[in-house]
Amino acid sequence: MVALTLASPAQTRRFARVLAPLLQPPALVTIEGDLGTGKTTLVRAIMRARGVRGAVTSPSFTLAQSYRGRYGEALHHLDLYRLSRGADADLFAWDDYLATDAVTFVEWPAAGSEALPAACVRLELLHRTPRSRSARLHASVAFEQAAAEGAAAEGIQVDEPVTDGPAAAVPPGAS
Ligand SMILES: Nc1ncnc2c1ncn2[C@@H]1O[C@H](COP(=O)(O)OP(=O)(O)OP(=O)(O)O)[C@@H](O)[C@H]1O
Numbered sequence: 001m002v003a004l005t006l007a008s009p010a011q012t013r014r015f016a017r018v019l020a021p022l023l024q025p026p027a028l029v030t031i032e033g034d035l036g037t038g039k040t041t042l043v044r045a046i047m048r049a050r051g052v053r054g055a056v057t058s059p060s061f062t063l064a065q066s067y068r069g070r071y072g073e074a075l076h077h078l079d080l081y082r083l084s085r086g087a088d089a090d091l092f093a094w095d096d097y098l099a100t101d102a103v104t105f106v107e108w109p110a111a112g113s114e115a116l117p118a119a120c121v122r123l124e125l126l127h128r129t130p131r132s133r134s135a136r137l138h139a140s141v142a143f144e145q146a147a148a149e150g151a152a153a154e155g156i157q158v159d160e161p162v163t164d165g166p167a168a169a170v171p172p173g174a175s
């Protein structure tokens with residue numbers, strides 16, 4: 001886990017630009033956090049950094065928005081806040097958003113917990129002050145290290161570069 005402080009919306013966008021090139025399809029990225037913690041702000045900036053032009057709107061009413069990145073990769077942005085578990089979730093076209101050439105971002109992933117595979121990157125955003133947010137990133141050790149280094153290089157405060165993933169427990173050369 002890596003913990004960071006995003007001191008302003010601009011820092012959230014800067015963190016997004018650090019994450020954007022680290023994500024390769026297929027990838028599922030979940031973003032959890034209370035209302036207004038900056039989930040859409042972060043995903044929108046990732047889309048921009050991956051070459052999406054034109055409007056990147058919040059999918060809070062449409063449930064899903066799809067884009068293409070500059071390498072032709074599919075980029076999906078889901079917001080499951082209004083999707084209820086059960087019948088609603090059963091009818092949702094999950095497969096359309098989980099192709100092998102896609103990077104898929106999911107705000108409010110709880111309603112998809114039975115349908116979605118394990119996320120390779122899990123982000124949690126928390127309110128800290130009116131302008132700042134705490135972020136927690138759970139990913140592979142290599143991803144966490146790259147994200148923490150990239151964030152620090154961008155002037156983002158890294159509070160806790162703790163690598164607690166399973167790979168961290170494997171001594172070098174053990175495999
Ligand atoms: N450090 C910060 N990072 C991101 N957003 C911030 C920050 N500080 C203040 N904000 C403000 O908080 C709001 C975040 O809105 P955003 O739509 O990104 O949140 P969200 O988590 O997607 O909300 P929802 O749960 O409704 O989808 C914006 O108005 C933004 O300007």
Ligand SMILES: [Mg+2]
Pocket residue numbers: 039040041058060079107
């Ligand atoms: Mg949102």
